[in-house]
Amino acid sequence: MEQRGSGTGRRAQRPRSAADGGGALARDALIGAIAGTAATVAMTLAADALFRRLPARERYPLPPRELTERALAAAGAREVFDEPGLQAATLASHFGFGAASGALYGLLARPSSRGTGRLGGAPAALEGVGFAIGVWTASYFGWVPAFGLLRSASSHPARRNALMLSVHLVWGSSLGLVAQGLSRALKPIAGGELRDR
Template identity: 35%
Template sequence: MRAERIATGSVGGALATVVMTGWMVARDLTGPHGEQAPKKLVRRLARRAGLPARRRGPGTVLASGVAHLGFGVGAGALYAAAVPRSTIPRGVAFGLAVWGVSYLGWIPAIGILPPAHRDEPRRAWTMLTAHVIYGAVLGQILADRAED
């Protein structure tokens, strides 16, 4: 049962990441927000490996999408393993925790972006709200699955 729940969390994390990414893409309609963390991280790693990493290159876009999806899948699995009874509010709290650990923690620590409170305000707001969306979707998927 635990392995099944973690697998469900992984799938839920993937679906939540897709919905979250839709929100992140839609934010472009309101004007420039600056490059997002997944793309900046992929470009940095590619440069260190001696690979081309154009900002809008198809390889960069694909690799950053895969990296972001993989992170979302892993986070979904972690949520499923750590939270025995999912609800939307618990999912949102988890999404906010992922945002905090990322945008106030490891992302600024490795120099990808400044901490959220010093970042471009529209990007910071988009990422905060995107993680709320991620958590709500993930929380709902696992709550629904528990009813089966």
């Protein structure tokens, strides 16, 4: 917020407070979450197209369904869900994870309209791809097998691994570009002084 400078006709910036930093973090996390959700749409459509190219013996549900069903079973809630319910739960967990991962990206990259964030100064799409490779690696070689939800990706069929890595690249590039675009759009959509009162 700005205040009038005394007698100069110019606006003076009010001193920044600790609360300002919290608002910036919330804004960047929200930008990331929205971008993560949008990127999950692109990822899901790419997964559908690539899934159809797998050999018939490898066309069983992809990890979002496997993870959702195993998590529900571990919680003792699997039998509560019929097939449409499982599909709904899978979509909710898939898009929820995409949004949460996107929020983390927003906090790390701090999207900027200059085309680069804070993950090394690379173009936004490349920053997103780098982040997505990290998410895929940490998930399918890290916490997912550690919690016993799926075997490590090293024991999955190579074509399915290629599919999952490819769709994470789609997710990451979309994430970076959408986060950059949303950050740029803040000025006309949500920034500045109100005049139409």
